[in-house]
Amino acid sequence: MSNHVAHPYMANSVPALKQEMLDSIGVDSIEELFQQIPEGHRLQRPINLPPALNESELRRHLVSTLSKNKTCEQNLNFLGAGCWQHHVPAACDEVVRRNEWLTSVFGEPSSDHGRNQAWFEFCSQLGELLNMDLVGLPVRSWGCAAGHAIRMATRITGRNEVAVVRAIDPERLSIIRNYCEPVDMPSHIVVRLVDYDPATGLLDLDHLRASIGEQTAAVYFETPSYFGVIEQQGAEIAAIAHAAGAEVIVGVDPISLGVLAAPIDFGADIVVGTTQPLGVHMNCGGGVSGFIATRDEELYAHQYPTLFISIGETTKPGEYGFGLSLFEQSSYGLRDKGNDWTGHSVYMWAIANAVYMAMMGPQGFEDVGNVILQRAHYATKLLADIPGVRVTFPSGFFKEFVVNFDATGLSVKDINKRLLAFGIFGGKDLTQDFPELGASALYCVTEIHTQADLERLTAALKKVIAQ
């Protein structure tokens, strides 16, 4: 310890302080305090890690490592598929980085007042977008939210099947299947995939009718769908599901709700989705989040796996307070008897979402929806004019659309590799997951894409295809 230098993160790493504490306890060495761990359990050699770096060295190392990434700021990005590049107001970043809530844990409603209120305002504003009264604190992703919602529906109905639209993110479907358990498990939930109409991308209603029965707990579909298509048969789907006694679960992209109808208005019972578009960066996929919302009815409230924050009253008349509600029914309260499980999620993003929704207001959501619709449709018009390029579902979509390259003779992989040389990230390759769509990619256009950006994509694609 002669050359010992105190570590900047550890106030008690000064040797004299350690000695003071040892003296106070009345032991000779720190080693004596580890007597619970039998010698035979102890690692018999030092751990071998790279040497510690000071802050200056660490910064240099990380900047150098991260510089190997290429960003969607330096390049023109058309990837979406569940992680979308929208404008994030700087105020969202400023607020969400505040140490007070970044470093907090659960205290009391009085000492966590501001954070609890911010979480309540997240739920409240999302409730306004959704027209729904009951919104839980976030879960980890859209897929997790869908999985939990399906499990809620099975508990509510006592049934064990779910009909899921086939035009769905394969990663999300994989999570749903995971939440529905393998066939070997006695509580397995049968997942029946419902086809989409190959001409429109909309749900195949006949196949839906054939896919549900008296064991169907829920029908799950999305609008906009994974292919970007606005599902306009929501009311018919809900009627078919409700007639069979099933719950209607709808997945939604909340940034569309300034211009598109809220799912409850066409019959949804449980609404799920992500809030990443609402003021959270893509973060290499680390910006995703999930939400679950319903009507404020006990039937639903008692099946949520999430924690809730309720507004309440304090001992001072007229003063607002915010606290956990229905904690006991969670896995924290009832362990294996609780609803699914809860734990760390993405609550910090809920604060960014709250700031975003407040800044947007009703008009902001309408405007951003309009801009996205117009720019995305403009993009399809430009792309469809390129020889060999076809837009698979050319109308009734929101911000994403399927582009088919069959007639170019090129694979999406080749096209995207070539686009990279133009500083363009082409759309998500669908070839493997949806072979019926041929050489297709899912393109995403948002409010950040200008006319010039879309023309740049078009010009690059023309060159790439002609190569």
Next chain:
Amino acid sequence: MSTTLKEYHAPVWSEPVILEMGYPGRRGVIFSDVEAEVQAAVGSADGLIPANMRRTRKPALPEMSEPEVLYHYLRLSQQTLGMMNISLFGTCTMKYNAQINEAMAWRPEITHVHPYQDEDTLQGALEVVHGMDTILRELSGMDQFIFQAGGGADAAYTNCAVTRAYHASRDELAQRDEIITTIQTHPSSAATAAAAGFKVITLMIEENGYPSLESLKAAVSNRTAALMVNNPDDMGVYNPEIREWVRVVHEAGGLCFYDHANFNGAMTKIRARELGFDACMFMLHKTFGAPKSGVGGPAVGAYGCSAELAPFLPAPVVAFDGERYSLDYDRPQSAGKIREFWGNVPVILKAYAWSRAMGAEGMAEASDISVLANNYMEKGLLAIRGVTRSHPEATSPRMEMTRYSLEQLKEDTGVDVHDVQNRMSDFGIDPMWSSHHPWLVPEPFTPEAGEMYGKEALDTWIAVLAHISDEAYSNPEIVKTSPHNQAIHRLKAAPLEDPLRWAMTWRSYLRKNSKKTA
């Protein structure tokens, strides 16, 4: 010890709910109209939406200027104590969340990156993930880590999914339908096992603080799929028979999962794989210095396992061929996805940065200090009237935290642990953690000193508890009616559980209180 208590008062802003704020027509963000050529080519946005799918009534969101929104939320942040002074929240391992890590995580090379980009454009992010994988392998002896799980509970769920896939591959899943855990293992192990379809067997602890080997042997059979256990537990008790436990479960054909929630006191001292475990989990938002954000995340439960279990991991896994990093999605035996994409990359980056700033010696020292500080505190805390330590038979020094009880204090004064938690915040100290449910120890509390706080801070914490104990014996009302110096007064609990009065959204609140929406 003579520690003078600082005078403190939280900011009181009496802040309205944001839906009560604003003025019609104000804007916080604006979007320009689309270009004239775009407008001409596609027409109005309205015409692009199927008629029955148009929104007819605007959402009742507030209409506010940018600074109004910003300052509202900054005032709310001020009304969050959030570790600004001292927070010794047991099991959460309160660590310094280094500013350099935040600065790095907010660079565009992380924020403005899409997980489906070409791997050639993601080499920096993949190198960081692989670097963290390498560090955790060395700390645990496991062969492969993944970071898909969005927290510790999610990693426990990952373990259940991997367990299912492993036994299914051996055609034993239908038979092996039981998971064994202990009452002192985090509730999420029991909960995720049940949600994954397993029957859960929970072993109770004995007088010495851990369940007996006999109780494990009685529970184990050819129906055992796995054991899910933490060690040490959150009372600071290390099970010295854990190696034997693993042997017993393995003999019966089950897998063993080590929840490293309480790794802080054991970093660099033990390795899960060498104790025989097949899989383990580290919480990067606890032990590895990434922030917890209100026990809310984003977080990462890093899940590691043996080479034998690796084929069953959720895809993708980050691979390195010595020159280039890649994402391996081609895993035919994979248990399937736990969460979209490949993890909370900013959190992985923060944990990687913390690990590089600490090095092996720094981690060893952090572990030493956290156990030293806990035992130092114990001496001061047990000198306080009304405070006792759980499980007196477990006489060895506890690890990085100790479970105490205020049962005596409550019996003597009527002041309970919840009152004391509230009163602590009057001194600018984050309320201490009690215990997970069920409370095995009456009126429990569990401070975890960790390695960040200096001795002065620990002395202050002890002095505050001593002061509150004095108050409880001399003037209990001041504790029972606390807090007095907080942002708000004490919240009434009953309405939050009453369906007629709870309101998880403002619109629900307005409806239940018969107020009209704006």
